[in-house]
Amino acid sequence: MNKLIEKIKILGRKRDTPYNNAEDHQNSNKSKHIREKIILKVFRANVAMHQERPSFDSFEIPLKRWTTVLDALIYAKSYIDSSIGIRYSCRMASCGSCGMKINGIPRLACYTNISELEGDTVTCEPLPNFPHIRDLVTDFSQFFNHHKEMSPYIHNEKADIEATANQEIQEHILSEFKQTPEDVEKYLQFSYCIRCGLCYSACPTVATDTKFPGPQALSQAYRYYADTRDNGDKQRMNSIDNRHGIWRCHFAGSCSQVCPKGVDPALGIQLLRGHLMNFSKNEKKVAELRAR
Numbered sequence: 001m002n003k004l005i006e007k008i009k010i011l012g013r014k015r016d017t018p019y020n021n022a023e024d025h026q027n028s029n030k031s032k033h034i035r036e037k038i039i040l041k042v043f044r045a046n047v048a049m050h051q052e053r054p055s056f057d058s059f060e061i062p063l064k065r066w067t068t069v070l071d072a073l074i075y076a077k078s079y080i081d082s083s084i085g086i087r088y089s090c091r092m093a094s095c096g097s098c099g100m101k102i103n104g105i106p107r108l109a110c111y112t113n114i115s116e117l118e119g120d121t122v123t124c125e126p127l128p129n130f131p132h133i134r135d136l137v138t139d140f141s142q143f144f145n146h147h148k149e150m151s152p153y154i155h156n157e158k159a160d161i162e163a164t165a166n167q168e169i170q171e172h173i174l175s176e177f178k179q180t181p182e183d184v185e186k187y188l189q190f191s192y193c194i195r196c197g198l199c200y201s202a203c204p205t206v207a208t209d210t211k212f213p214g215p216q217a218l219s220q221a222y223r224y225y226a227d228t229r230d231n232g233d234k235q236r237m238n239s240i241d242n243r244h245g246i247w248r249c250h251f252a253g254s255c256s257q258v259c260p261k262g263v264d265p266a267l268g269i270q271l272l273r274g275h276l277m278n279f280s281k282n283e284k285k286v287a288e289l290r291a292r
Helices: 002-012 018-031 069-079 141-149 181-192 198-202 204-208 215-225 233-240 254-258 265-276
Strands: 037-044 055-062 099-102 105-108 121-125 132-134
Touching: 037 069, 055 069, 069 121, 099 198, 105 198, 105 254, 141 215, 181 215, 198 215, 198 254, 215 233, 215 254, 215 265, 254 265
Parallel strands: 037 121
Antiparallel strands: 037 055, 099 105, 099 121
C-alpha cells in the first residue's frame, strides 16, 4: 500500500514540460516591474575648454523593451541637450565607434539593451586608458598606432603580380594561396576584431605603461602569425619581444571578458607567447625555432 501511495504522489507531481516552463516564465515576467523610463547619467567634460571639474548630467528617457543605451543617448541629444558629445556610426556592433563605460563596465552602447541592466539609472562614462576629448569621446590615435605597429596585413613577397615590359605576367609569381579548413581555424577567431578599444580600456597593464601595445594589437599579431599565407613574423616578433612588449601582459583576462565579438585576446597573447618560447600549444607539437 505504501508503494502504491508513493506512485500516486509521483504521478500527481507537476511535470517539467515545455508548456509548464513557458507558463512559469510568463508568470514571472508579470511579477517583474516593467520600467517605463530610466535616468540616464552622462559624463560631461571638455578638454578644449579646460574644465577641471567634470560633472554628470541626468536625463529622463522613455523606455521600450528594445531601447539600447545608444538609443537613449541619441534621444537625449536630439530632444533634450544637443551639446552631448558622442561617437557612433553603424548601430549594429560592427564599427566599434560607440564604446564607452556603461555602469562601470566597458561596453558597446548599441549592443547593450537597457532592459538587461539592473536599476533605474544608467551611467555612461568615457573609456579609460584613452586620452579624453569631450564628454564620451576619446582619442584613439595611440590605440591605432599600436595596431599599425603590428603590420596588420599579409606579408608575402609572392603576393604581388608583377608584369614585364610587354605586360606578360611572370609565371613564377603566385596569385592564389590555398588553405585548408584547419589552417583557417587557427586565426579565424582573431579576425573578428572590430577595433572597438574595449579590451584596451579594460587592460590594467595599459593603464600603467603607455608603450605596451595592448591586447588588441598583440592578438592581431598572433592572427597574422598563425596565417599560413604570411611570412612577416620576424618583423612582428622583433617589435613585441621587448621590455614593453608581450611579456608585460599579466594575464588578468579582463580584455577577453569585455570583448563583444568573442575574440578572446588573452588567448591570442598566450598562444603567441608559446610560439616565442618555442612551443606551440594550439598545434600540440613542438614548434620550429624560426630565425630572428
